[in-house]
Amino acid sequence: MVELVLIPLLKIIVVLNATLLGVTYMVLLERKVIAWAQSRLGPMRVGPYGVLQPVADAMKLMLKEDITPARADKWVFTLAPILSMVPALVVYAVIPFGDEVHLFGRRISLYITDINVGLLYVVSVTSVGVYGIILAGYSSNSKWPLLASLRASAQLISYEIAITLTLVSVVLMSGTLSMVGIVTSQASQGVWYAFIQPMAFVIFFIGGLAETNRAPFDLPEAEQELTGGFHTEYSGMRFALFFLAEYANMIVVSSVATTLFLGGWLRPFPNVEFLSFLGIVPGWCWFLLKSFIFLYLFIWVRATLPRYRYDQLMRLGWKVLIPLAIANLILTAIVKVALA
């Protein structure tokens, strides 16, 4: 009973809260970093150095009036944020944050579940996430959200292909679809796949940016032209849901990247003996660290790069990334067969 229900429930609660908390402070972090990048201070009012700013935002969003535009498709309008939020959170079910730990005399694995199609699961769920955006843009019965949603869906589908192909090449290396299995295979092979799949790593990173509508691929919410993108008509909690979903997606992408390419909870260079003193640091710390680095990269890129034009985006996706991914896949297969 405890094993079957209680512990997973606890895990889910912990993960969800952690995620949401992380998301809120992710927002603060982004604002701070961009401010610093632009030689500003960023939020300073709420709490020391504005550390309570997320709380204030949350309060504001929850207390704000929730407006539904006239002649909007009401319940689709309501469903859209949920459809975009749920997949983002569901993905966490298969993300291995760390190895097993001994707590209260129990061996507890630091992941909710480990299904043998974990990677496919991730891809599928994220691919479902696109509906939130499309339906939001459609249901709000306004031209900007519609355009934004169309752009977003096209963009997501396009880059999803590239990402999936890179994942396939990784799976070729690991020989399994299970996230844990991938990490363990990296441990057994003694190398992060980022080093033996650099191309896949790069493509996955760019694709991740696109998947999460981050700059420089943030056309769905290009403020200058679309006044906020697909959630222009949203406000209050439903807007918060979109917001959360986006940042949750960022975390998901970074977590997946960590898992696939940076060896998950493994310490750096797990096969180097004289670095074994790093072993005293628990694996989940390593995992959080790597994910944090990814998130920082996201913010950094946003602060650095200008936005792509739509056709450029598509050309990049279809004519550069996908061919590169395919080539990489074929190369990987050849090498693998040759080595085997």
Add this chain to the structure above:
Amino acid sequence: MQYIWAIPLLPGLGALVNGLVGVRVFSRRTAGLVACTAMGAALALSLVAFWQLLGLPAEMRSYDVVVAQWIPSIASATSDGARAALQVPWGFRLDPLSAMMLLVVTGIGTLIHVYSTAYMHDEPRGGVARFFCYLNLFCFFMLLLVLGSNVLVMFVGWEGVGLCSYLLIGYWYEKPSAGDAGKKAFITNRIGDWGFILGIFLLFWTFGTLDFVSIQRAASAMPIETGHFGVLSVIALLLFVGATGKSAQIPLFVWLPDAMEGPTPVSALIHAATMVTAGVYMLGRNAVLFSHAPMVLQIVAVVGVLTAFLAATIGLVQNDIKRVLAYSTVSQLGYMFTAVGVGAFSAGAFHLMTHAFFKALLFLGSGSVIHAMAGEQDMRRMGALKRHLPVTFATMTIGALAIAGIPPLAGFFSKDEILFRAFEANKFIWVLAVLTAFMTAFYMFRLVALTFLGAYRGPAWQGDAHGDRAVAGVDAHGHGAWHGPHESPRAMTLPLQLLAAGAVLAGFVGIPAALGGGNAIEHFLAPSFAVAGVHETAGPTGSPGVELGLMLFSVLVAAAGIGLAWKLYVADPEMSERLATRFASAHRLLSRKYYVDEFYNATFISGTMASGRALWTFDRRVVDGFVNGASWVTMFGSWLSGLTDRAVVDGLVNGIGNRLQQASYTIRRLQTGLVQNYAMLMLFGVFAFVSLYLFVR
């Protein structure tokens, strides 16, 4: 002698040339030249052949030439059931009889050709060529007839000469009378030929062959049908019918006088010398058959003598010079048949030859006269022409004497031969024959007297144009008005003189034994009949005295006839009129030829016409009725079927079509083009199958 096949061929070639080319391009002279050369060559050939034949011993004077196979052997049944092969070669046979005929035909033919060149020189050019073409063609067929070694070849010639006579009689076809005469001759001959061809069939049926010699052999083996009327008699009778047709015997003699419508040379050649004697020749050829059929011989004799007598009587009163000659021809032919009838085949043949000479002579002479008189033929408008045409007068007188039987001319020997045999055979026949002889002498000299003696009764020259003949184109030869009677040109008188010579001399080949002669002709001809072993002894059975007496008697009779003629037509011509008025009825009867033509018209012609009309009516009424009825029935049936077609069949078809159309109108609504309808139909099928599976299972 092996070239005898060329003898008929030469005139044939001439005819071909004249007919194909001459009619278009030849001048009168060329046409005549071609014809005459053909005939001359034929004559020369036949003379050579004759000479060679004489060179042979009497027994084997028979020469066969087979040019080609005509009818390859066709198996066919005969009377005795034995299957014989009907096999007919183009075979020619030269034996005494045919040789004699050959000489007669070629010789006289040649002379007449020569004569014609002058006689016809007033004809239009193409006409002349046509004339000579016909003439040559006639000679070709005649020679075929003569030389034919079997009945069929002979029959070809037979029909051919019939055709030619028709063509030549109708030579002036623009003259209706000429055309009619031609048709009359042809049709009358048809009747005879019908008998002839039946005879031929029966011959083959009986003997299984058509070759003369074979027939004679076979026939000689058969018994003589004295008592009964057997197959041989039937054959003989049929052949005789054919002969009567060709030789103008009772009852088929009527065509010959009308045949005088043809040009005179034609009359001379065909209707005096050659063709009309073909009947006699044919009988001679089949002598054996006839000698085996005594009853038929009787018939032949009676018919012959009756013909002779009647023709002579008619000849008494005729005024047309050519008609007189025509009737005399008929009567002379009667003589010949009488001879055959009494079994004196050689005598008949002998008379045939002599008659050919003097009758041709007489005809040509008359032609000369007509020519001199510019086409005038009526003797009552002549007279005293002696000084105008001396040659003609002389020659015709010789001819008249010959035919009258005045010794030592040709007619005397042959006719007395016949009289003698008739006397032996049958006194009645003899009496008639003698009377005929008397009349012959009479009318011949009546002719001579009316034509050459007495006062001139003809038209004055420079005078009226002789209209009727103008049409024929035989008027004053080409140039302007007629300037009196005048002697004919050389080309005409020469044949006359030659023939006159023939008429004088021809008799001497048959001097009877009674006169110390060897009767050469008889011995010569004997083989042709001898095969039959005819009971015809060369010498007379009677005593020479009787024969001499008979000769004397006949001569006296002839002289009496001549004297009477002189008395009536030279001494006092009125007497003849008186007689004519006294015996008007008889005169009319005779001048109307015993109304034979009228009789035929009334009976056969109109009968035929009536039957024809009847048949026509029958045809129109019944047959046409049937035909039309049938057609009407057919039409009605087709109309009905058409009706059914329209009503039923078309109705069915259209009905089906309409039903289908309406059905399609309704069914087309199924074809909505809406996918969902189709899907629903599929679903319906699914439903059906599921229900089946559920409930039937």
Add this chain to the structure above:
Amino acid sequence: MITPTHYLLLSMALFTIGLAGVMTRRNIIIVFMSIELMLNAVNINLVAYSAQVQNLVGQVFAIFVIAVAAAEAAVGLGILLAFYRNKETVNIDEMNLMKW
């Protein structure tokens, strides 16, 4: 206890619902979706029986069915777009060109 018959009935019902959609709806896009439903019904059958008989061929077939469905959707929607560009309608009742 859940027998394959349950899955069978489920797929039947799903199939029938899709069928009803095909039969009744006039918006061709929804008709397409109904067809997808029917395909899914088929897939349910395949997977259920493959689980029943411990044989994965059914799942393989299901995958093939999905591939074919993808192709069908792509082509069908392409046709639909072309048609819409010409006739400005997606009403299946106005698509009766098969009549001619």
Add this chain to the structure above:
Amino acid sequence: MAEAIAFYVLAACILGFAVLVVTAKNPVHSVVFLVLDFLCVAALYVTLGAEFVAAIQVLVYAGGIVVLYLFVVMLVNVKRPPEAFRAGGRHATLGLALAGAVLVEAAAIAVWSRLSPAAPASAAQTLPVSGNTEQVGWLLYTSYLVPFEVASMLLLVAMVGAIVLARKES
């Protein structure tokens, strides 16, 4: 027990969403229900132990095909309601009735003639690999390689055809 609950719940969801898909007035709603329906089907697959198919179902159907539908729906934002014109003689109700009848009959057949194969006709075939995904992959790349390639070719052709069809003539 849990299996039964899961089945009935999922079945109810599947059928309910399917009915909504068919009956929804707004095509977009239909699409949404379709997605949900497919997700439920995927869950059903999971309960049947076909995780790979389930993942593919979500990935291809929910993530790909239905997005395509949604695109089309939004592209053909029809000026006039598509249901405006009604062609005669379509007999929609008859079709509906027939569908129902077929359902009833087939159900009767299924119920009364226990079509369920009693036991695994052929004992679970032994594959050198373990795990649903691996086994399916093994089958795809061994026994069903040719159909697999054919399917890929079909997809390629369909893609080209779709592009050609959807391209504006210019």
